[in-house]
Amino acid sequence: MRYAMAVDTKKCVGCSDCVVACQTENNVPIGYCRDWVVEITDGTYPQLEIELRSERCNQCDNSPCVRCCPTGASHYSDGGIVLVTANKCIGCGACIQSCPYDARYSHPDGHVDKCTFCIHRIKKGLEPACVSACPTKCMYFGDLDNPKSPVSEILKVRKYKTLIPEAGTDPQLYFLI
């Protein structure tokens, strides 16, 4: 089993519902976030292009954060999801430094926090909160080992990229382009 997510940059409108949905679903304190939206405009008027990306932890297969965690709080869970066990985390922040995607933050309670792929929801057969809230239905989630999962199906038919592949982290967040 290998959980992954694909986000369609062609359909995303940058509304940030994914950010609010995550905030409420996961009680992320005000002023912090587990996901965010990037808008990049290229060109000169009127020859322009915009790319919109809803970003979060890439749930990397080769995670520098897990490798550098001194206590084992950062670990791989089912389907390759990278989690932080809050009560094992000493808040040293080594993982925050090591993540090339800036996906982790220091929770005011003194531990590190990040996207969990909403493991509490997917275990119950639900989609992650951001995926299920997105008004443009531009996010696809599922198990890459299952060829019938929404994420496998979409990656078969669309062009995609990952972020900073050269970091060698083997990210599992795909952007449809």
Added chain:
Amino acid sequence: MANRRDFIKISGLGLGGLAISASGLGVYSNLSTSPPQGEGMKLDSTRTPTICEICFWKCAGWVYKNEEGKIWKVVGNDEDQHSNGRFCPRGTGGPGMYYDEDRLTTPKIRTEERGKQVFKDVSWDEAFDYIADKMKAIADEHGPECLALLTHGSGGKYFGNLLKAFGSNNIAAPSYAQCRGPREVAYHTTFGEGVGSPERTDIRDTRCLVLIGSHLGENMHNGQVQEMSDAIDKGAAIITVDPRYSIAASKSKYWLPIKPATDLALLLSWIHVIIEEGWYDKEYVEKYTYGFEQLKAHVKLMTPEWAYGITTLKPELIRESAREMANAAPSVIIHPGRHVTWYGDDTQRSRAMAILNALLGSWGRRGGFYNPETTSVPSWPHPPYPEPTKTWRDAFPGKYNLAYETIASGICDATIPDVNKGCNFKGWIVNGTNLVKTIPDTAKTLEAIQHLELLVVIDTMPMAITGWADVVLPECTYLERYDTIRSSPHRKPSIALRMPAAEPMYNTKPAYWMAKELAKKLDLEEYFSWNSIEEMLDWQFKQVGSSLEEMQRIGVKTFERSYDDLYFAPDEEHEFFTNTGKIELYSTALAAEGFDPLPKYTAHEEPSTGFYRLSYGRAPMHTFGRTANNALLKDLMEENSAWINPKVAGEWGIENGQYIWLENQDGVRSSFPIKARVTERVRWDTVYMVHGFGHTNKNLSRAYGKGASDSELITKVLVDPIMGGTGMRGNFVTFKFESKKEEVES
């Protein structure tokens, strides 16, 4: 050519990653407990149905509570055609409104002069006595018609009932004359029917969507944004006409970066091309329309080359995009837009769009415009209303006869005493609309307010208008109340329920309760003869084949259509509700009123040197100014910015991110500075900003002073002579690098 890169990150991350104050934010501020992670997180099953009130789209959904029984999250109801189970960011952020610690908490009566914001807390009984006495005094001296209701909220229905029982018909929503009115009149005069809300656009199945200044995706009209995404999936072509590179433009096959204020010339040249090339739907035009020959003669000389000189759009681009529409026809939508009060000839511009739809045969066709159906829910029985002897129309004799709804700005104008006006207003009840921002020309609105004998404001938040009220009535949020049944037009008729998920916080109350209590004081209780809201709702639901108990369980009930008439049947004979019974390309109704029966292009005023046209729009995470103080949404966007083209910024030496002041053609300078966003996404002759910022009420602790208000810079209003709409895009701004001394806040 320099390749610029403009990078923006939208997130809940506070500035510099620091925690910001989150007091009062219920579940999201509960910093003493770690957020449950992974499997520690329990899914709760207690949920209650709601209808979102963060905007007018009225999506139906579910409110979930956490283990402590506190409101946790709001999500869409899968059965609901408005949301299809997915809320927009504002709706998802709804709990932020409930937990807002700046909410109005208790009724208040003003104790010093208007606008000074000095109030005393009173009991509900005292507040109602005060209002009832003033209402009776106004009725005795001037007649009950001199009382008006201005509303933009669900509770308006109950106050409307009260007002009509009292003897006044003057009920206005700023959403008409300040927003969608021109398009409604245009579609009525063309097709004999309005567009309505939600719009009857069949975007889901369209092959070509044409957006004229409409920025779907930035305006989060949920169902439409969802359907635009479906259409993209199915390979539909989008054509966007906008001086700004909107998000929709970035998803378009054709973007037409038009010179602002010239849209009508483009539309007429499109009509010219489609007629001259023979690309129109001949059978449809023959069968259903009236006035084709007049139209053909009218646009004869309006070639793309003619339009090029006006719009700056290349003739080939005009022809190619017309071809794209014609190829897709009849599955094509020239979107009527929603906020269309721009230049004062808005009914005519909307007419040109309606005519294009008619030529392409998209009205009544799949992928064009469908025929919506509504469940008609009977009202609770009440005695007949008294017949008013005058209405707002008496203040404007012979004018705006084609306006089908009351003009909010007209009520405002008719409040400033004038012996020549047949109807002068003495009292306003304002429900859920921040009038000083929604009606342009704030100074005039404030002048009107100073002439009132009674101003009652019902709201959940201390919006600017509350500062001017005589009586402020704190309403509980939509998450804490029952409300009117939603039965809106859609592909299938449906009903939906809003019920309280929690008890009202503080000393706040629902609108239905306020209206009934006030009715008691005015001896009008017979108009509110239900014992409880549950009794009324249950009775109403039972009339249409459901019950309160069922609706509490399911939230939304969808019915089958009574006829299979979503689209015209092939060869269908159809009688349109116009004078001729046809789709009127040539409008007999406009001709009869002395207006151009066919739309004409007129040049609009241009900015003088050093000035730029002020344009404004929406951001997906905010609804007007209503959500600026919502902690969940403020985190995504806490202030607006002035979009300035890099060339212009260069000339002025303005840096990206620098705070500047905007000053308009009348010397009005923004109260607060605004951040410059130097971006290629806007034309050099235009300055763009998102509406709804620059709040002046200090009681909005998160929103006060953040960004600038476009409303205060809109002092020039271009009134649509046909229906009284207030065109707001004829204002020009320049840049200033300091505030006006005398305006500095004490």
